[in-house]
Amino acid sequence: MRANEVPTEEIRRDPAAFADRVTADGRLDRRAEAGRYRLVVNRACPWAHRVVITRRLMGLERAVSLAVTDPRQEIIGGEPHWVFTEETGSPGGLDPVLGIHALREAYLARDPGYTGGVSVPGLVDVESGHLVSNDYDRLALDMATEWGGLVRDGAPDLYPEPLREEIDAVGAEVYRDLNNGVYRAGFAPDQEHYDAAVGAVFDRLDALEERLSGQRYLVGDTVTMADVRLFPTLVRFDPVYHGHFKCNVRKLSEYPALWAYARDLFQTPGFGDTVEFDHIRVHYYWVHTGINPTRVVARGPDPRGWLAPHDRAALGGTPFGTGTAPGPVPAGERVPAPA
Template identity: 60%
Template sequence: MADEGGKYVNPGGEFSRDQNYITTRITRDGRDGYPVEPGRYRLVVSRACPWANRSSIVRRLLGLEDAISLGICGPTHDARSWTFDLDPGGRDPVLGYERLQEAFFARFPDYPRGITVPALVDVPTGAVVTNDFPQMTIDLSLEWAEHHREGAPLLYPEHLREEIDEVNRHVFRDVNNGVYRCGFAGTQQAYEKAYDRLFHRMDWLSERLAGQRYLVGDTITEADVRLFTTLVRWDPVYHGHFKCNRQKLTEMPVLWAYARDLFQTPGFGDTIDFDHIKRHYYEVHRDINPTGVVPKGPELDGWLTPHGREELGGRPFGDGTPPPPPRPAEVVPPEHTPLAA
């Protein structure tokens, strides 16, 4: 979230993300007071947000739609909160809230930090449980395992966790958050430092993925989900808006093919709303884009072209199966995605 003035850029230099999230967890044993219980919790996301996008992908892949309902905020927010402006009457139909802020205040009346998505909300009390997005998707894999669909993939298999965690640390620091360090840098020196660090890691990822289909092992894991949500926003937003412009994604052959492979995998591309993505960044970040004008491009047809990554082997879902199509209420509007073409 921005400060009250809607400012994101740090005029003093380097951007620093506030990573103090609500660390309460929903667990099998309910040790934090919130036990796993199908139907009790609502996952609130915005399709614009890459951190929220992770949770919606993992929920789809694991088949948790019946266990955890989904609330979708609009693509923009003000300094106060994300809002439910997509719903009739501008209120979430389950929580009855106009703003996600209400769920945070229901638990912490003086909550001092930004109101962020994704957030898991306890429906009976209307109070937020957690907005700790890195832990959230791990818990969806592990704590909610008894409620996964038949054929759900293992996104965080025990024998690969150490390597997944290591890759995720590099990707978060240098790529997921690295694009923001470029975009919100307030000095030339801070920007160039972030830019060099970002593209050093992008080259490392290209080299790693040149000979293997997925980031860790031969199936999709949590690591792929976390990288994908940044890559899919690269050309529409990060290349221009955040000045990550050494190359477009379409000019990085390995990563472009890898991203298309995932986009065309059920559970990934069907969560992507390019219209919401562009509107969020270009309309909200007025200190970067004062006019609020949203670019018309880029063309999206390339996302559906052959990627050739199957030649590297690998099995997307391991011994599992693809998820079924999205629920009708969760389908991305056809005009916002190339998948409807």
């Protein structure tokens, strides 16, 4: 979708253009090796965010370097593209490791004839400069389960086998109605599509409120991929989805259990320390000129509310089970704290 257009049909997401699997033993497509890959993301993108959270929870920061693009996309060849700029720490507008200005260059290095869209996250092979995968869900799952000895000691089991069916079932509902539902509402081509989409968004939020009133996490007694998939949408809800995407029946902060659950995760290492609210607000309000032609960026809401006590520990469970919290955020990856 072009940055300055609203789609004339209901939004649908294309399957990943490149989806090589990375595993510890290389039995599928590629082998997990420290220093071999660079993860290109934008901190505004919820799909990239779940991979960033997984990478941090699993302690893969030293194994897989991180490249952050500018929240303002650049129009190249008539299409919006994720690019590196001086403002986001890339001297000369080039990523210091890959030497590229736009992520599309890694796509074209992999396939010179590629004409499809470019999305984040993108896992790039450092030596060849080729894109390995832009399959956000598979990237996160593989980092959680397939990277073997490269993960940190004490890393949590985000995808425990006994709970996988439930995790995936919950994730499918959340994706359909909420993760993607907010986009279906925001880019609805007419009233009928908007009403259906926004109705599904709040039906799902209502169901999550009921579910989380009696349990600390979505599935089981610890953080799992179900929580990793939900959190990026929740943390963007009041800043951009409520106003910018017209999902304004209620705010997240008006759901007692869901808002406390979101704060609990935000205050858990690996979640809130990967959130950059300025990038989120700037990207959505700047790029989507079809629904915000003035590019005026909303100021609120006050992010300090995310640090308020949540009292969720009384429901039982611990975030990492028998594991431990990840260590400090690497110096080059720290995001501003709510202030």
